[in-house]
Amino acid sequence: MTAARRNRLIALSVVWMLALIGSGWQPYDRATWWMEVAPVLIALPVLWLTAVRFPLTALSLALIGLHGLVLILGGAYTYARVPAGFAVQDWLDLARNPYDRFGHFVQGFTPAIVLRELLVRLSALKPGALLAVLVLACCLAVSAAYELIEFGAAMALGQGADEFLGTQGDVWDTQWDMLMCLVGAGAALLLLSRRHDRQIAMLDRT
Numbered sequence: 001m002t003a004a005r006r007n008r009l010i011a012l013s014v015v016w017m018l019a020l021i022g023s024g025w026q027p028y029d030r031a032t033w034w035m036e037v038a039p040v041l042i043a044l045p046v047l048w049l050t051a052v053r054f055p056l057t058a059l060s061l062a063l064i065g066l067h068g069l070v071l072i073l074g075g076a077y078t079y080a081r082v083p084a085g086f087a088v089q090d091w092l093d094l095a096r097n098p099y100d101r102f103g104h105f106v107q108g109f110t111p112a113i114v115l116r117e118l119l120v121r122l123s124a125l126k127p128g129a130l131l132a133v134l135v136l137a138c139c140l141a142v143s144a145a146y147e148l149i150e151f152g153a154a155m156a157l158g159q160g161a162d163e164f165l166g167t168q169g170d171v172w173d174t175q176w177d178m179l180m181c182l183v184g185a186g187a188a189l190l191l192l193s194r195r196h197d198r199q200i201a202m203l204d205r206t
Contacts, residue, residue, distance in 0.1 A: 005055050009047060012065045016040060019069055023076030035153065036075030040068045054121075057199035059192065060114050067110040070103055079103055104177040107146065108139045108184030113196055115139065116189070120200055127197055132189050136182065143181035147174050 020037060027033035043064065047056075056064075073082060085099030092098075116135050125131050 002055075005051065005058075008058060008061055009051055012047070012061060012068075013044060015065065016044060016068050016072070019072045023072045027076050028078050028081060032078050033075040036071050036079075040071055043068065055203070056114070057117060057196065057203055059196055059199050060117050063110040063113055063188075067106050070106050074099065074103055100173075101176065101180050104143065104180040105184035105187075107143060107177075108181035108186075109188040111139050111142055112136070112185035112188040113192055116193070116196060117200060120197075121204075127193065132193075135189060136185050139185035140178060140182050143178045147177060150174075 020040065023037070024033060047061075047064070073084075077083065079085075079100040080097050082097065082099040085097035085102070088094070088099075089097050112135050115138050116131065119125050119131060119134065120127065125134070
């Protein structure tokens with residue numbers, strides 16, 4: 001692992017740890033906090049364990065770092081109560097706090113690039129339409145799996161799962177969540193594929 005890659009991973013780890021300490025100090029709901037930050041607690045050791053044999057591009061690592069911060073912030077307040085979301089709600093005159101929608105957009109945006117990288121580097125797939133369709137399908141599958149996890153939490157915890165679900169009274173919340181994930185994945189592919197290809201090529205050369 002090069003010094004630059006090690007430094008990026010160290011920076012991500014420090015930022016995440018500080019954010020976890022801050023958000024976990026007095027979260028709105030402790031059980032919700034654990035459920036929301038669990039992906040961060042899983043991802044961090046995985047990133048370190050795979051850093052030497054399979055280092056990720058700087059783009060993938062940066063997006064993973066951003067996604068982690070979105071989860072950590074949502075865990076601190078619950079998605080329905082994030083202050084920045086209330087500010088956007090007032091600004092755009094929305095009926096609900098939109099931070100949950102943003103979280104699911106990121107849930108598609110980040111995995112799209114990470115999954116794209118895994119498919120390009122570990123399979124015979126080349127950049128193109130087939131790769132894009134497969135990435136979109138995988139992101140939608142991840143979103144559906146997450147909704148099933150939320151369903152399981154709701155069944156197991158009853159009313160105690162309301163903060164984790166963050167439906168805010170919307171009966172179509174599950175469908176909106178999956179749609180936002182799909183939109184996020186499509187946006188990532190449209191905006192970042194060329195940059196991602198360049199970084200993968202540089203990584204292959206080194």
